Amino acid sequence: MKRARLIYNPSSGREQMKKHLPYVLDRLEQAGYEASAHATTGKDCAKRAARTACERNFDLVIAAGGDGTINEVVNGIAEQEYRPSLGIIPAGTTNDFARALHIPKDIVEACDILCDGRLQQIDIGKVGNQYFINIAGAGTLTELTYEVPSKLKTMMGQVAYYVKGIEKLPRIRPSRVTIEYDGKWFEGEIMLFLVSNTNSVGGFEKLAPNAYLNDGMFDLLILKKTNLADVVRLVSSALRGDHIFDERVIYVQASRIKVHAEQELHLNVDGEYGGELPGELVNLHNHIQMRVPNKTLPCFQDLY
Numbered sequence: 001m002k003r004a005r006l007i008y009n010p011s012s013g014r015e016q017m018k019k020h021l022p023y024v025l026d027r028l029e030q031a032g033y034e035a036s037a038h039a040t041t042g043k044d045c046a047k048r049a050a051r052t053a054c055e056r057n058f059d060l061v062i063a064a065g066g067d068g069t070i071n072e073v074v075n076g077i078a079e080q081e082y083r084p085s086l087g088i089i090p091a092g093t094t095n096d097f098a099r100a101l102h103i104p105k106d107i108v109e110a111c112d113i114l115c116d117g118r119l120q121q122i123d124i125g126k127v128g129n130q131y132f133i134n135i136a137g138a139g140t141l142t143e144l145t146y147e148v149p150s151k152l153k154t155m156m157g158q159v160a161y162y163v164k165g166i167e168k169l170p171r172i173r174p175s176r177v178t179i180e181y182d183g184k185w186f187e188g189e190i191m192l193f194l195v196s197n198t199n200s201v202g203g204f205e206k207l208a209p210n211a212y213l214n215d216g217m218f219d220l221l222i223l224k225k226t227n228l229a230d231v232v233r234l235v236s237s238a239l240r241g242d243h244i245f246d247e248r249v250i251y252v253q254a255s256r257i258k259v260h261a262e263q264e265l266h267l268n269v270d271g272e273y274g275g276e277l278p279g280e281l282v283n284l285h286n287h288i289q290m291r292v293p294n295k296t297l298p299c300f301q302d303l304y
């Protein structure tokens with residue numbers, strides 16, 4: 001009999017997962033899985049639970065929570081020789097990864113995909129000994145994702161990020177960096193850089209419009225040094241996807257990106273603090289197999 005392990009974060013988003021637990025387990029059993037669940041208790045718990053699920057040869061591992069929980073589960077399975085298929089139930093605040101994959105928050109529809117969705121190989125990123133599914137980046141603005149307290153997200157949802165973003169704006173400073181991407185170079189002062197695996201980042205669905213999850217490439221976005229008014233203007237044009245045509249923005253694809261900063265610069269990996277630069281970001285092509293919707297999705301390039 002096939003076996004499914006549900007790893008869920010009871011504190012994610014508006015804390016709905018506990019309520020849905022009996023329904024999810026029942027749906028998995030109906031689909032022919034022997035299903036069990038593990039509730040996370042804090043940092044790295046989902047990662048450890050995912051690693052154990054690999055060692056115990058589960059067929060399907062489901063990450064239920066926000067992007068942080070999915071990131072931990074991916075970190076738990078990425079280095080294992082045997083890697084189960086991955087499913088997700090979006091239960092976080094922003095759910096960027098689920099948005100990119102068109103996996104709805106509705107629990108019934110999310111379970112339809114877990115039980116009847118097709119299997120698809122996806123790329124993930126690696127930097128140092130950490131893996132990421134969505135994004136890695138650095139620059140003052142990227143730091144806000146791990147500065148918003150969980151309680152505030154439970155109360156305010158996505159708005160909590162905007163409030164924190166406005167609070168941080170006056171403190172944005174440029175940094176001098178060297179970025180080497182697939183043999184090409186950029187050297188200069190930047191406001192931020194983002195290395196994206198998907199097109200949906202921080203609730204901006206057109207931030208990296210050419211990002212595919214199965215092309216073996218990252219989308220690299222560099223915002224060169226500019227003034228505060230321009231940063232605000234560019235953030236608003238990023239909502240429409242027009243920012244990539246701006247002369248202050250570099251937007252390219254690359255599979256291997258090395259970043260060196262002259263001063264202290266924090267790396268943000270899938271919304272969590274990812275240590276100090278320098279770092280090398282490597283695309284691991286088709287590393288994880290996922291359950292995704294059966295329909296044609298814009299996040300996948302038709303390579304055949």
Ligand SMILES: Nc1ncnc2c1ncn2[C@@H]1O[C@H](COP(=O)(O)OP(=O)(O)OP(=O)(O)O)[C@@H](O)[C@H]1O
Nearest residue numbers: 012013040041042043065066067068069092093094
């Ligand atoms: N039982 C728990 N109580 C409090 N925090 C937890 C618990 N289990 C896991 N965590 C923490 O929650 C983090 C992940 O949160 P997650 O991304 O799932 O939800 P979120 O923060 O509400 O959503 P988003 O990432 O979309 O903002 C983990 O890194 C872990 O440190």
